[in-house]
Amino acid sequence: MKRSFRSMLRSIFMRSLCFLTSNISSIIIFCVSISFLGYYGKELHNNNRLFNIYSKKHEYEELDNKEKSTEKPFLNGKNQSFKLYKIIKLTPTVKIFIFSYPNEYEHLGLGICKHIKFNALNLEGKIKGKWNNNDDKEKNLKQISRSYTPIYIDKKKKHVHFIIRVYYPDDEYIDGGKMSMQLNKLNNNDKIDINGPFGLLEYKGNNELLHFSKSVKIKKHIVMIAGGTGMTPFFRLINHLLLTKEKDSPSESVYITFIYANRNENEILLKSIFDDYENRFENFKRVYSVDKCLNTNQMGNFENIGFINEELLRKYVSKYEKLNIEIKSKDTLILLCGPPPMTSSVKSILKDQLHMENIIVF
Numbered sequence: 001m002k003r004s005f006r007s008m009l010r011s012i013f014m015r016s017l018c019f020l021t022s023n024i025s026s027i028i029i030f031c032v033s034i035s036f037l038g039y040y041g042k043e044l045h046n047n048n049r050l051f052n053i054y055s056k057k058h059e060y061e062e063l064d065n066k067e068k069s070t071e072k073p074f075l076n077g078k079n080q081s082f083k084l085y086k087i088i089k090l091t092p093t094v095k096i097f098i099f100s101y102p103n104e105y106e107h108l109g110l111g112i113c114k115h116i117k118f119n120a121l122n123l124e125g126k127i128k129g130k131w132n133n134n135d136d137k138e139k140n141l142k143q144i145s146r147s148y149t150p151i152y153i154d155k156k157k158k159h160v161h162f163i164i165r166v167y168y169p170d171d172e173y174i175d176g177g178k179m180s181m182q183l184n185k186l187n188n189n190d191k192i193d194i195n196g197p198f199g200l201l202e203y204k205g206n207n208e209l210l211h212f213s214k215s216v217k218i219k220k221h222i223v224m225i226a227g228g229t230g231m232t233p234f235f236r237l238i239n240h241l242l243l244t245k246e247k248d249s250p251s252e253s254v255y256i257t258f259i260y261a262n263r264n265e266n267e268i269l270l271k272s273i274f275d276d277y278e279n280r281f282e283n284f285k286r287v288y289s290v291d292k293c294l295n296t297n298q299m300g301n302f303e304n305i306g307f308i309n310e311e312l313l314r315k316y317v318s319k320y321e322k323l324n325i326e327i328k329s330k331d332t333l334i335l336l337c338g339p340p341p342m343t344s345s346v347k348s349i350l351k352d353q354l355h356m357e358n359i360i361v362f
Contacts, residue, residue, distance in 0.1 A: 047088065050096065050161075054152055054235075055273045057243040073109025074101045075116070081191040085159060087184070094229065094269060097162045097183060099192070107155050112203035112236045115149040116196035120182045125175045132173040146179040147198065151235040151270075163269060165229050201335075201360060203237050207254055209333075211360055218254050220331040223317050225259045225308070225346055227338025231269060233362055234258065234335065242281055253283050255320040255327070261289040261308055261342065265298055285322040287312070308346050310353050317354060329357050337362035 074080065082099035089095050101108060110116065122144050125131040129139055138144055152161040166184045167177030186192065202210045207218040222241075224234040241256055262268050267290075274286040289304035289312060299305060304312045317334065319326045334356055336343045343361050350356040 047090065050088065051270065051273055054161075054239075054270070055276055057239075071106035072104075073107055074105040075109040075196045077195065077197075079119070079193060079195045081193050082160065084186045084188055084190050084192065086188060087186075090163065090269060091266060093168065094163060094165050094267075095184070097164050099160050099162070101158050101160065103158055105158070108153050108160060110150065110153065110197045111199075112240055113149075113201045113209070113233050114197040114199040115147045115233065116194050117145045117147050117198060118179060118183070119143055119145045119193040119195065120179055123175075123178050123182075127174075131178065132175045138178075144178055149232040149236075151232055153236075163229055163232055201233075201362065203240065205240075207241075207252070216333065216358070216360070218333050221255045221257065221320055221327045221333070223257045223259065223332060223334045225261070225334065225336050225338070227261045227342045228263075228267065229269070230338035230362070231260060233337050235270070238277070238284075242277060242284060255283050255285075255323075255325070256281075257285045257287065257316050257320065257322075259287045259289065259308070259312070259316060261291075261338065263291045264294045265290055265302070266294065282323070283320075285316070285320065287316050308342070308349075310349050313346070313349055313354060317350065317356065329355060332356065332358065334359045335362070336360070 080101075082101060085098040085100045087095050087097055120143065122138055122141050123131075124139075125136060127133065130136050131138070148162050148164060150160045150162050153159070154161075164180060164183060165177075166180045167173065168181070169176035183192065200212055204210055209216045209218065224238070226234055238256060238258065241254065258274065260268065260274070265288075268288060271288075277284045278286045287303045288301070289306075289308050290302050291306065293299045293302060293305050303316075315321060317332065318329075334350060336346060336359065347359055347361060350359055
């Protein structure tokens, strides 16, 4: 009886072992898939929650740029530090970095279109005296700085949100990005040295900007042309023009055309927000240009495939295309921000072919 029972247990054990062995790969794949879906779902939820905040007028969003003179701003032109609150992944190379500043300050004190300099120790490349195989122009510096413009400021939580591209080392750029790699290695509550505010352009409200301390009026049409993360100086400005109504001196709504260029469709940052604005606001037109479309089935979703050219600019700069309203050159203001080769090429087309007058390059 005992032998029979032992034999039965041994048989059950061997069958179970055979089942597990033959199905172990499937079990591992299943567990990994569940973990991935859980992680992806959490990331998607975080992104959607943030996008919902970014695209609505928020009581605590520092947009109005009309803080009381008695309030003490955090930014005062001296060296200070942010504390990392959280990093959220947007694309494989772009992340939202959320930093905090001390609660004792009423507000950050950063005008719309202004930026902040991040400071960190200089690094030595894999090849001495070079960085990414080129002569390192910063090799004799102890510290380096890079400028970033926040897309969202929360005065209540004392949070500042930045969209930053992380330049990882690869075969072509063997060292990666000096600053972005250091930022990417920060842990929550780590500090980073900063100072500001900086910038020669600032939006003052009522459709008026200051450029080199000279007043520049947005008359009828403002065209913002951005490449990649070059959209960050424009985001708070777009939000202000669309979401904020001036109380003291109501200003006339202007037409906004946002031309956004990226390497491919996967690199379009905050796309769902710009798509939402396109549907919500009659005076907002978004135009997407990609160097290359990865999915041929989506080619019809983009106004241009390839570099920004004269045809695209003529169509969307010379008039407000969404409502087919012709606008004179003198009533159109153009802001440019992106990689220098792109801004140089676009500016040349605007001046030489389209004869546009009011162009400001960040």
